[in-house]
Amino acid sequence: MCRLLQAGGGGRDTGSTTWRARIRRVIRGVSRPGPWRRGPVLAGAALLLGLVLLLHARTTDLGGLGSLVETFLPWFGLFIPVLAAGALWRRSASAVAALLLPVTVWLSLFGGLLSDKSRAGGDLTVVSHNVGAGNPDPTGTARDLASSGADVLALEEITPQVKPLYEKELAEAYPHHTVQGTVGLWSKLPLSDTRPVDIKMDHGPLADTKPADVTMAYNRALRTTVATGRGPLAVYVAHLGSVRVMPRGGFWTVHRDRGAQALGEAIAAERNERVVLLGDLNGTVDDRAFAGITSQLDPVQDAAGDGFGFTWPAKFPVVRIDQILVRGVEPTSSWVLPATGSDHLPVAAGIRW
Structure with a gap:
């Protein structure tokens, strides 16, 4: 009898244990969802x-x-x-x-x-550099750029104070040059049909802030023709307006966007089928503000670069705002040059017909 009771009791315990185990499994299933229900x-x-x-x-x-x-x-x-x-x-x-x-x-x-998309060869090497209004070593910057091997060299943010210095240091390597306001072009090849390009810059409370002892002209773009052995090449040099993060206005780009539109219109009116744009555009080519430019010109970094080619700030570059874009010629290589005294890095490209 005792054995029977013990057996019966064991059976009841087993049923109770089984029931409790089932409840625990249900709770675990609810509290621990499957991999498709997690996260x-x-x-x-x-x-x-x-x-x-x-x-x-x-x-x-x-x-x-x-x-x-x-x-x-x-x-x-x-x-x-x-x-x-x-x-x-x-x-x-x-x-x-x-x-x-x-x-x-x-x-x-x-x-x-x-990936590295550069190729050997090239008819012309072009370099662009925002030399920086507050550059503590413009002489060293000029000498570094003269030794870059560029056939055509574009400079942005040239102040009246240092313009004679750049002209002196670059004269031997580049017998042809033009400076229009704050932008200039130095070339080993003859220049012609040079003129400023109005990119709608103006003075105002949000104009570029420079050191107190620095004065800036407000023509910031030019157009010229470079006479090459393969035919004329239209070259534009531009320094578009700065952008700022404003406490109340957000990401402020009014001057830059207006300049980008004007520059796009000037390029649209260009009759030469071969065009190169060099400059500090204060924005990346992914920015919608440059649609009027990128619809006509191709960024060399996309076609012939190696990496993102970030250029600003020079000490730790996070964006590429210094650009070289082309039409009617083929980029063979694109690279970033070592730092100078500027807060921007110079950019370079090889192009061929």
């Missing part, structure tokens, strides 16, 4: 990142937000490994799958810049 916030963040990259051109430009996003667009890729680490830590299959969108879009936008 919904991570998955949502990955999709949002992908949509920002994919639809950046549709981002509102209220307060300059669109231009700000497009200026730093390549850096949005840094969020991808952060989200990937979070997805792996949470073991979230949905977050990993969602990351495919930003990875694919980022690679389609910038993957081509990661």
